[in-house]
Amino acid sequence: MEIYPIEQIVTSDQLMEYEMIQFYKAEQKKLTLRSCNHRGEKRIQLIFGYDEALLDCLRTIAGCRWSATMHCWHIPYSENAEQKLKAVVCDMNVVITWKEKNTKYVAQPGDEQLQALRQFKLYLKSRHYSDSTIRSYVHAMQRLFLHFRSKSTDQISNQDIVEYCALILDERHASDSGVNILINAIKLFYLKTKNRQINLEILERPRKWHYLPQVFSKEEVEKILKCTTNIKHRVILAIIYSAGLRISEAIAMKITDIDQGRMVIHIRCAKGRRDRLVNLSRRLLMMLQEYVEKYKPEVYLFNGVGGKHYSASSIRKILKVSMKKAEIRKNATVHTLRHSFATHQLENGVDLRYIQEMLGHKDPKTTMIYTHISRKSIGIIHNPLDDLDF
Numbered sequence: 001m002e003i004y005p006i007e008q009i010v011t012s013d014q015l016m017e018y019e020m021i022q023f024y025k026a027e028q029k030k031l032t033l034r035s036c037n038h039r040g041e042k043r044i045q046l047i048f049g050y051d052e053a054l055l056d057c058l059r060t061i062a063g064c065r066w067s068a069t070m071h072c073w074h075i076p077y078s079e080n081a082e083q084k085l086k087a088v089v090c091d092m093n094v095v096i097t098w099k100e101k102n103t104k105y106v107a108q109p110g111d112e113q114l115q116a117l118r119q120f121k122l123y124l125k126s127r128h129y130s131d132s133t134i135r136s137y138v139h140a141m142q143r144l145f146l147h148f149r150s151k152s153t154d155q156i157s158n159q160d161i162v163e164y165c166a167l168i169l170d171e172r173h174a175s176d177s178g179v180n181i182l183i184n185a186i187k188l189f190y191l192k193t194k195n196r197q198i199n200l201e202i203l204e205r206p207r208k209w210h211y212l213p214q215v216f217s218k219e220e221v222e223k224i225l226k227c228t229t230n231i232k233h234r235v236i237l238a239i240i241y242s243a244g245l246r247i248s249e250a251i252a253m254k255i256t257d258i259d260q261g262r263m264v265i266h267i268r269c270a271k272g273r274r275d276r277l278v279n280l281s282r283r284l285l286m287m288l289q290e291y292v293e294k295y296k297p298e299v300y301l302f303n304g305v306g307g308k309h310y311s312a313s314s315i316r317k318i319l320k321v322s323m324k325k326a327e328i329r330k331n332a333t334v335h336t337l338r339h340s341f342a343t344h345q346l347e348n349g350v351d352l353r354y355i356q357e358m359l360g361h362k363d364p365k366t367t368m369i370y371t372h373i374s375r376k377s378i379g380i381i382h383n384p385l386d387d388l389d390f
Helices: 012-026 052-058 081-088 112-124 129-147 158-169 176-190 217-225 229-244 246-254 282-295 312-325 335-347 352-359 365-372 377-379
Strands: 029-037 040-045 064-066 072-076 092-096 264-267 276-279
Touching: 029 081, 052 072, 052 081, 081 092, 112 129, 112 176, 129 158, 129 176, 158 176, 217 229, 217 312, 217 335, 229 246, 229 264, 229 282, 229 312, 229 335, 246 312, 276 352, 335 352, 335 365, 352 365
Parallel strands: 029 092
Antiparallel strands: 029 040, 040 072, 064 072, 264 276
């Protein structure tokens, strides 16, 4: 009997079924569940890739909330939570799996070091440092104390700190900015909680790299905004670009900060605890009116879950999705929109002093960096290659 190759035996129906299975697998969404404790309450973390349709379904579950500390959505714990979730996402191609937390032992600083960290945190709060600065400084000091667990805070010397900085730069590949944060924290900690000066002649900072910021062209900003179809998401990206906002300023903005009568935007208590004003674009005003009419925000201009402000991570995801749709492959962040605003203003002929005011820079040298990337200054230089005949 003649034997045919397997490829010839497969029928067209079987091939179609195989292709359907492969397509179904490609369209599958993954939702990972993990039990956790959040503020003394047993919860279930929901871990999934950014998907607006899936998120809308999950938010219908009673008690579903976003956690800024865990960076995930979570729901109340129950024995039949998986069945409830399956019922909610039954119309979507979602694979639900459980993943238990790693229970490995995590080292902690000593009692004296922990007490010193608490005092340091209280001092930072009393001086009204921002939450992000407090987290960064306390975390940096905690890692330092973990390295010197056998020593009290008073026994850690200048030479110990120098060796530790060299170690994390060389072996742990810490960034220069990370070491600078550590040095700032060390200076403040020992001066304010231990009344002890750190010898800065011994404790030197890493040599600073001078990077040019990444910027979008005007055409790329236009593409990004066109590809952002949700009006709320589009307004968020538009106002960050139009006003040169930091991401923290955008999420903290309130409805009352938009002054339609004077056509200005109030940016309150920004970095360095300074207020500033920027002009309100007429195009942005029309978008804001449409957005407010549809979403009806109450306190914050961009409301998040539970009446709180919108999360920074959500804005980062919005830009990432829009850049992918616009086929822009630059290594950019939300802050790139702020850099782009400053660069485009400079190219439009706006005086550098006004740009400094709009960005809220204390030092004009910070604003001067945009002169290095402006097409206005680079474009007037004649390139010698254009003179060659080849």
